[in-house]
Amino acid sequence: MAGPGRVSRRPGVEESGENRARPSPGFQAAPSPKLRRRAAPNAMRPLSIAIVSKADDTGGGASRVAAELARLLIADGHRVHHWRAFGRPEPHARDLYGSFALPIRAVRKLARLSGWPDWPPVEYPLLARRLADYDVVHFHDLTTALSPLTPSLVARRKPVAWTFHDCSPFTGGCLYPLDCPKFKSRCGPCPQLGAWPLDTRFDFTGPIHALKRRLFAENTIRAVVPSRWSREMAVASGMFARPPEVIPNGIDTDVFRPFDRQALRRELGLPDDRRIVLIAAYDLSYPNKGAAFALEALRRLDEPAPFLLAVGGLGRWTEAAFSPLAFRHVGFLADDREKARWFAAADVALNASLTDTFSLVTAEAMACGTPTVGFATGGIPELVEHGVSGWMVPTGDAAALSHGLARALAGDAPKHWGEAARARIVERFSHPGFLAAHLSLYREMMGR
Secondary structure, eight states: OOBTTBOBOOTTSOSSSOOOOOOOOOOOOOOOSOHHHHSOOOSSOOOEEEEEESOSTTSOHHHHHHHHHHHHHHHTTOEEEEEESSOOOOTTEEESSGGGHHHHHHHHHHHHHTTOTTOSOTTHHHHHHHTTTOSEEEEOOOTTTSOTHHHHHHHTTSOEEEEOSSSGGGSSSOSOOTTOOGGGSOOOSOTTTTSTTSOSSOOOHHHHHHHHHHHHHTOOEEEEESSHHHHHHHHHTTOOSSOOEEOOOOBOTTTSOOOOHHHHHHHHTOOSSSOEEEEEEEETTOGGGOHHHHHHHHHTSOSSOOEEEEEEEOTTOOGGGGTTSOEEEEEOOOOHHHHHHHHHHOSEEEEOOSSOSSOHHHHHHHHTTOOEEEEOOTTGGGTOOBTTTEEEEOBTOHHHHHHHHHHHHSTTHHHHHHHHHHHHHHHHSBHHHHHHHHHHHHHHHTTO
16 A cells, blocks of 8 residues: 555655646537536447446446436436345335345355355356346446356346446456555455455455456456546456446436525535645545545645545544644535535545545535545546646645645636636536446447
8 A cells, every 4th residue: 555655656746846737629529518417328229237236326436426316327318227235215225135135145255254255156146137128238346246257147148338437357356455565467465355345354356356357258248447547457358358348327416506605505504714634535534545644744844734625435534634734524425416516615634545437526525616635546647637627646645645635726727627627527527428438338238
């Protein structure tokens, strides 16, 4: 893991001075009026699509992307069901395990303890029948919910896409290899053994990695990734004859939008006489989210210190972790409209993530007109234009992070960078392009 002694440097990223990275071209999306008017009526017949993921929006970012894609496809007139292991009731939602949930989870737990996490495809006999009537099956996050064998088995019967929201599909089981290069040849022994999702004493990451290599050699699955960085990592694994398709995650720019900041702060009970810095994650205590680096960067700032707004679960942390900063913790927000209000109330978002393929919270904050200062991790620099819509620094460098934050909070920077951030998301990462790219992929997979 990157840290004070292990800092990754990326070209074009601020070290401690005034360097500016070139804006990355990003993803060109269509213009965006309202959703039902956004996508032109499709002249071809509606598709029948199964979206399969671990959860819905009550889960992490990957499951949220799957849930949003299902709703967008339904709004565009397609027959869609979202199969997931857990989530809230919705008309189009389907229970992945049904009445077999207890035995399936028991087998999965036994497999994990034995060193083969997620490997037995115990859910496949159920899914083979349930997924038989769809034109396309699209898998998303599988870790702890489905076997990586299952997409390959389904792909022998019908077109299958699989979006890699992390690196686990092409590693021996870790979500991100960090500094370990073994995923490029053969995994094992694993430096992350014992840490979730490899929370076992037995190291079979080598055989698991070799089996995944054989599965992808069949070339029956269309791999999809949310960033060019993700594609580079997948290609580096040597598993794919065809590079994955890049389809960045889409943001609802009608929901995530700027508000009257001062009026919003009064409504939310936030101070209107000082700068506000946002940190947000599904679980702020998860080490790879880097909240400890963010807090260190905040503590390095000169007085007057900004007010900290923390959105997300605390996990194993307590509120004492934020001491001695003035802060407000609002917890995990599943409602996007409510989340957008808190995101729009901040002057700057601070993202010190050590691993990320895309970063939904960065894109959502940018859509609200809140620029991001953060580590140049994974696919994040494809969102943030350094010195234009935010500020990027080397991963793990808390001093550079604090310098960038001070710069972002000075003068009119929040206003100018925030306007540029909003424009970038609307132009390149909004829902219309996200929907159109998936429909194009599905029809290509079906040979149309």
